[in-house]
Amino acid sequence: MDDLTEMLKGTLEGCVLEIIGSEETYGYAITRRLNELGFGDVVEGTVYTILLRLERNGLVQVTKRPSGVGPPRKFYALNDAGREERARFWTRWQYVSSRIDRLREGGR
Amino acid sequence: MNFWETVTGSDLTREWTAFEVRAAALPDDYRAAWEQIKAHLLPHGSLTGRNLMPILDSALGLLEETAADGQSVHEVLGDDVQGFCAALADGEGAQSYRDRWREQLNRNAARKLGRLGG
Numbered sequence: 001m002d003d004l005t006e007m008l009k010g011t012l013e014g015c016v017l018e019i020i021g022s023e024e025t026y027g028y029a030i031t032r033r034l035n036e037l038g039f040g041d042v043v044e045g046t047v048y049t050i051l052l053r054l055e056r057n058g059l060v061q062v063t064k065r066p067s068g069v070g071p072p073r074k075f076y077a078l079n080d081a082g083r084e085e086r087a088r089f090w091t092r093w094q095y096v097s098s099r100i101d102r103l104r105e106g107g108r
Numbered sequence: 109m110n111f112w113e114t115v116t117g118s119d120l121t122r123e124w125t126a127f128e129v130r131a132a133a134l135p136d137d138y139r140a141a142w143e144q145i146k147a148h149l150l151p152h153g154s155l156t157g158r159n160l161m162p163i164l165d166s167a168l169g170l171l172e173e174t175a176a177d178g179q180s181v182h183e184v185l186g187d188d189v190q191g192f193c194a195a196l197a198d199g200e201g202a203q204s205y206r207d208r209w210r211e212q213l214n215r216n217a218a219r220k221l222g223r224l225g226g
Binding site: 028041045046067070 | 166169170173174175176177178179182183184185186192196
């Protein structure tokens with residue numbers, strides 16, 4: 001689907017939190033996962049800036065591991081603060097999506 | 109960092125050189141992207157550009173990692189290099205020219221209004 005970028009902006013961080021929350025992973029794998037989900041526009045640079053933000057906000061634990069090729073890769077896992085933030089994201093998401101659904105169904 | 113380096117930013121020249129050495133090892137399309145990244149990040153720089161150094165370092169790190177993966181630079185950065193740079197810089201708290209202009213405007217407006225007795 002095209003033209004998702006604007007709509008995804010606020011939610012992508014939550015998606016990344018969820019992906020990291022299920023297993024420790026790295027930027028390229030996160031991007032691939034999002035692409036497989038159908039978010040084809042998402043590039044690694046986008047994910048990277050989100051990861052930087054998560055790291056700065058102290059939500060992830062970062063481990064550098066040597067990779068077969070090139071410089072060591074950074075692996076990300078959620079810490080306690082990250083897990084709390086993930087829960088908050090789903091609460092917010094639930095709120096927004098239920099309101100929007102209600103709007104479309106014409107209820108109040 | 110000693111006083112002389114703080115004032116003149118002379119240590120930054122060394123860092124720049126180190127960046128360029130690393131960038132020279134990248135594939136052609138990545139080198140072109142690096143030039144673009146530098147151009148887009150410069151407006152976010154402070155006087156000496158010291159605040160940009162960690163940002164440039166991390167951007168170069170991403171380029172190195174992904175180039176080693178054999179990805180094309182387009183797969184990594186997409187079409188919006190400028191947006192990528194803005195996201196990098198904003199996250200680091202780098203103050204852009206735009207913010208400074210806005211502040212200046214606010215200040216001037218406040219002063220003028222103050223003079224009018226408003």
